[in-house]
Amino acid sequence: MPDLPPLREIIARHGLSASKALGQNFLFDEQLLGRIASIPGDLADVAVLEIGPGPGGLTRALLRAGARVTAVEMDERCLPALAELSEAFPGKLSVIHGDAMKLDHDALMGEPYAIASNLPYNVGTALFVKWLGGQSWPPLWTSLTLMFQQEVAQRIVSAPGNSKFGRLAVLAQWRANAALSMKVHRSAFTPPPKVMSAIVHVTPNDMPAGVTFKMLEQLTAAAFGQRRKMLRQSVKSVSGALEALDRLGVDPTRRAETLSVEEIVEIARELS
Structure with a gap:
């Protein structure tokens, strides 16, 4: 396992700062990142898609877990830091510079894959609905492990009768299992967002017949x-x-x- 410099050092060396316009908030706590990377289960030689890796905090945790990671990053400022990470894990990290909303993720991955992301807040819900809305089921993705604002996460896993139960809950639960895996305090991020966050883990289930x-x-x-x-x-x-x-x-x-x-x-x- 390569000996990597602390994330704060990487960010300082490349002059990076979180972009509010891109919905970025960076996580530096590597123990916490390791816990997030463990939620999908054993990732040894598993293909993983990560959206919005930023400087690569979660990326390095996924790589350390043995995953083969394809990371889609829109912010070109982060590409040099990700290139360093790719060099540290030869053949294990592929970085795509582009807009995840415009990509065909199944075509990009080409094999069964897990999705694990600290999603940019400004596109998180739209990406989530996109992954849930595939015509073919079960999907090519095997699980979703996603960071959301805590309120959004609660809406995804909420039950009928709850004031948070709504469209997101139904779309997440009608042919999949959705669970709230862990909460993440706002102080864990740099800069700290105004709200708490939470990790949602989703796995495909049987699809009800006769419904589109x-x-x-x-x-x-x-x-x-x-x-x-x-x-x-x-x-x-x-x-x-x-x-x-x-x-x-x-x-x-x-x-x-x-x-x-x-x-x-x-x-x-x-x-x-």
Whole structure:
């Protein structure tokens, strides 16, 4: 295992600072980074996709765990630091300079892969929905280990009846298992964000038959877009939704947050 200089030294030497515009916050605690890298399980010779590695804090933890890492970084200022890391782990790190939102991740990886990222806050949710929305299931990715703002993480893993239960929870849970693995205090970052963070771990599950992601997304956008309203008001913009509620015997005076994931999937199945 190569003897690497401290992350703070790397950042100082390359004159790096976290970009607010890119949603960056750097983690320096290597023990904490090692714990995050352990969440997906044994990574020995596992292909891992990392989005927004920055100066490479989590990247080095993943490499030390034995992973073969493909890191996508938009900030060209971070590329020299990542190039040094690539030299320290020959053949184990591939760095792509580009926008992760515009890339086909399956084509980029070309084999089953895990995703592990301290996601940039400004694109984290959009990337998450992109990974959940694949047409083929199970997906090529085998697990997602992702850092979010704690409030977003809680929304992803929340249960029906909870005020945080909504569109993200349904999209994450209808054909996958989502769990909150650990919380990360704001003081662990440089600069410290205004909010706490948390790690969510997601693994694919069986896909319910007869349901499309597109329909589920449309239904949840309507139902939770007006979450204070009864279903008969919130979903009426979705063609056939009121009739589907009637056929399934779902009380139209209920609010979306009282429905289970299974009930929402059943309504989407009727509409599909």
